[in-house]
Amino acid sequence: MEWSDEAIVLGVRRHGESGVLLELLTRDHGRHFGFLPGGRSRKTLPLIQPGNSLAVTWRARLDQHLGTLSVEATRLRAPGFINAPHALYGFAALAASLRFLPERDPHPALFDAVIHLSEALPDAESVGPLFVEFELRLLAELGFGLDFDSCAATGTQENLVYVSPRTGRAVSAQAGEPYREKLLTLPGFLVYEGPANRVSPQALAEAFALTGYFLQRWIYEPQDRAPPPERARFVESLTREEDPA
Structure with a gap:
């Protein structure tokens, strides 16, 4: 078995004397693990840090095996995260969320969204809405899409200001006022x-509270998991109001 694909590194763990176990999100093969021999070398380790993009080739005798990787770095984003703590929190939260995807289940549109979001992470002024959009897309990919197109009660597309915590559908100001x-x-x-x-x-x-509520209800709680602490730190770093001086 052999395939080649685009990938972004989600995680790195020691494996054996000098190798590493790479956790990747690939375009056409989903979230995938593989063994990289010599991955802890001075030459290779900086190239395979979380957030970096790679061109990878995976080989194994059988499809269900762990497999061995060969990699070539194509985009090094990790160095840009170092001077932006919110970006480190953001990518850690992103990677933790992606671990709810079934292994080896391709999500090419989500892969593109992850690449776009990873590029924007160092820019604190623009990344927040993109991260919210990523969480909405992730919910949809997992089968829990929210519907903001029209009011769940009246069908109107005007003045949508609420969301039902039960259904995830939008509610207009007039219909939602009593509740x-x-x-x-x-x-x-x-x-x-x-x-x-x-x-x-x-x-x-408010947007992060909205996505956080449905992530908690539909993703974390059913799997008896806690929200990643990095998400709270990321959200706090982006939503903190500056003190007027």
């Missing part, structure tokens, strides 16, 4: 503007 204390806030940039380069810290915090 506003039980509904989640739907930030306008997710409905009417699409991903924006800059949104207010409050709107961004």
Whole structure:
């Protein structure tokens, strides 16, 4: 068995005397593991850090085997994360979320979104909305897509400001007013503007609270898992209001 693919590194673990176990997200072969001989060498280790893109070839006698990798670095993003702590938290949260994908199950559209998001991570002013969009896409890929197209109660597409915590569907201001204390806030940039380069810290915090609620309810809790702590640190770093001085 042999295949070649584009990949981004999600994780690296020691394996054997000098090798590493690479956890990758590949375009056409999904989340995949493989053994890289000599991966802890001074030459190779900097190239396979989380966030970097690789051209990989995987070989094994049988498809169900771990397999051996050969790699060539194509984009080194990890050095750019070092001077941006929020980017380190963000990629760690991204990788933790991707581990809910079944192994070897391809998600090419999600792969493209991960590459785009990883490129934007160092830019604290623009990455927040993109990360929210990634979490919405991940929920959809896992079968839990949210619906912000029209009001669940009336069908209107106007003035959508809430989300039902039960169904994940949008609710208009008028229909939701009697139940506003039980509904989640739907930030306008997710409905009417699409991903924006800059949104207010409050709107961004509301968006992360929205995706966080459904990740918790539909992904973390059923698998008896806690949210990755890096996500909370990432969100706090992006939504913290600057003190006026």
